[in-house]
Amino acid sequence: xxxxxxxxxxEHNLSKSEIITLLNSDGKELYKTAxxxxxxxxxxxxxxxxxxxxxxxxxxxxxxxxxxxPNKNADRYRLKPDEIIEYAKKGVELGYKxxxxxxxxxxxxxxxxxxxxxxxxKKFDIALTLSIGEKTKEEYQAFKDAGADRYLLRIETTNxxxxxxxxxxxxxxxxxxxxxxxxxxxxxxxxxxxxxxxEQTVEDLADDILFFKxxxxxxxxxxxxxxxxxxxxxxxxxxxxxxxxxxMMAIVRLLLPDINIPATTxxxxxxxxxxxxxxxxxxxxxxxxILDSEYKIKYEIYPNKICLNExxxxxRNCIEGKIKSIGRFVSDTxxxxxxx
Ligand code: 5AD
Ligand code: FES
Numbered sequence: 001x002x003x004x005x006x007x008x009x010x011e012h013n014l015s016k017s018e019i020i021t022l023l024n025s026d027g028k029e030l031y032k033t034a035x036x037x038x039x040x041x042x043x044x045x046x047x048x049x050x051x052x053x054x055x056x057x058x059x060x061x062x063x064x065x066x067x068x069x070p071n072k073n074a075d076r077y078r079l080k081p082d083e084i085i086e087y088a089k090k091g092v093e094l095g096y097k098x099x100x101x102x103x104x105x106x107x108x109x110x111x112x113x114x115x116x117x118x119x120x121x122k123k124f125d126i127a128l129t130l131s132i133g134e135k136t137k138e139e140y141q142a143f144k145d146a147g148a149d150r151y152l153l154r155i156e157t158t159n160x161x162x163x164x165x166x167x168x169x170x171x172x173x174x175x176x177x178x179x180x181x182x183x184x185x186x187x188x189x190x191x192x193x194x195x196x197x198x199e200q201t202v203e204d205l206a207d208d209i210l211f212f213k214x215x216x217x218x219x220x221x222x223x224x225x226x227x228x229x230x231x232x233x234x235x236x237x238x239x240x241x242x243x244x245x246x247x248m249m250a251i252v253r254l255l256l257p258d259i260n261i262p263a264t265t266x267x268x269x270x271x272x273x274x275x276x277x278x279x280x281x282x283x284x285x286x287x288x289x290i291l292d293s294e295y296k297i298k299y300e301i302y303p304n305k306i307c308l309n310e311x312x313x314x315x316r317n318c319i320e321g322k323i324k325s326i327g328r329f330v331s332d333t334x335x336x337x338x339x340x
Pocket of ligand 2: 288306307310314316318319
């Protein structure tokens with residue numbers, strides 16, 4: 001182990017320039033160290049979170065995202081509250097201990113509607129995560145009070161200039177404030193970044209990592225940017241995004257050793273072994289989709305998403321097989337962040 005990795009392993013702290021050195025390394029030693037830290041802090045259990053993408057309608061215009069409002073080619077859908085609850089029930093039957101509700105920023109779902117859905121799903125004795133964008137402090141509190149446990153909101157990038165370019169009519173400071181409001185409400189807070197956005201630098205990635213540390217996040221999801229043809233950022237995929245996303249994820253494991261880190265679907269979209277590689281480099285969570293194909297296909301944030309035609313029961317078994325093949329096991333707990 002080199003000196004930077006030794007320091008990260010013992011102190012869980014690095015300077016910006018040390019992080020940059022690791023990001024520019026070949027990653028081999030970094031992945032090994034992150035895997036060791038993962039084993040020591042969160043063990044060999046992998047938490048499965050059943051994902052329900054309940055609406056692809058979005059009022060935002062994020063330059064990279066296929067669900068952006070101006071994309072006329074997106075075939076929009078919105079599940080009814082009862083259908084969402086039905087899918088959650090199916091997830092519970094498949095053995096998921098956490099259900100994740102994700103959508104575009106769709107104003108149809110008022111706080112009242114959402115709180116009803118939350119309290120119905122919470123009757124199933126599972127943990128519930130929301131990933132539905134920017135809300136007010138009061139709304140986050142209402143979700144928590146209705147029974148929600150966690151909330152995911154990626155900062156996407158901490159480079160303010162780049163953030164403003166990527167997100168028309170949005171505000172970096174507000175997004176940051178949302179993350180602190182989520183935390184203050186008592187919800188576990190998850191964030192993360194997109195890796196490989198145009199003009200993004202390794203310095204930016206290092207700043208993102210330092211921000212996650214400052215936020216003291218409970219969960220961090222890192223994904224490679226995959227260009228969508230119907231967005232202003234259409235173009236060729238940069239395969240390097242995978243390695244940088246993986247290195248970033250591994251460094252997050254070193255600096256926030258006891259948090260939950262998913263092997264992201266976007267990683268597997270670029271690399272057929274992506275999730276296994278991530279699980280061997282610091283990750284301890286996988287988020288399989290539990291919707292039927294017709295909806296999965298339409299939730300096209302980026303193209304060529306995996307498992308689009310697979311039945312949710314098949315994904316559940318497939319991922320368990322993959323997890324066992326690397327000597328790990330599917331956790332039977334709700335998988336809250338336990339501070340060590
Ligand atoms: N490529 C990869 N990830 C993307 N996301 C949005 N668009 C893309 C894309 N083109 C990610 C964002 C968002 C999450 C739900 O999906 O980081 O937070
Ligand atoms: Fe869906 Fe393997 S996880 S088929």
